[in-house]
Amino acid sequence: MPSPVSEGRDVRVGVVAAVERDGEVLFERRTAAEEDERLWGLLAGGKTARETTVEAARREVREETGLDFHPERVVALFDHDSHYGSGTSWTVVGVAGPADGEPDLEREPGKRDRLEWFSLDAPPEPLHPTTDLFLDAYESDRLHPGL
Numbered sequence: 001m002p003s004p005v006s007e008g009r010d011v012r013v014g015v016v017a018a019v020e021r022d023g024e025v026l027f028e029r030r031t032a033a034e035e036d037e038r039l040w041g042l043l044a045g046g047k048t049a050r051e052t053t054v055e056a057a058r059r060e061v062r063e064e065t066g067l068d069f070h071p072e073r074v075v076a077l078f079d080h081d082s083h084y085g086s087g088t089s090w091t092v093v094g095v096a097g098p099a100d101g102e103p104d105l106e107r108e109p110g111k112r113d114r115l116e117w118f119s120l121d122a123p124p125e126p127l128h129p130t131t132d133l134f135l136d137a138y139e140s141d142r143l144h145p146g147l
Helices: 052-066 130-138
Strands: 012-021 024-030 039-047 073-081 089-100 112-118
Touching: 012 112, 024 089, 039 052, 039 073, 052 089, 073 130, 089 130
Parallel strands: 012 089
Antiparallel strands: 012 024, 012 039, 024 039, 024 112, 073 089
16 A cells, blocks of 8 residues: 555644543534534644654643643554645544643634533543544543554
8 A cells, every 4th residue: 555645644643632630531512614513622733843743732632721731651643634625644643641720712712612621431522523433532541443
């Protein structure tokens, strides 16, 4: 099978952050224009070439909530094609750990309308496709559900 690079498709690395506190994880309800509906998801974003995966997760959490995130472990690894139809193929690393501070809903106001804590055993619905893939990997007790 040809690689996405040889097909001219963009291949990116993303991060999903499970910010933990008191047995719960921080979710956001997304409202960005490219979303079909108001979907709940974990904090996530793309990694740049100049940063490590951990640095990307810390930056994304800080940009989106103002929290100082401390990733402690990798809890998921999965691949997927962009659900926005852009032709981008993603390799996503899910990391988990605690954070200092209180989340600030006013950061990136056009992206979300709620930030709330939920148990991973009872996440909010409907879920963003990337968060759904994260939970599949997390619940399979393997880094990638296909392993």
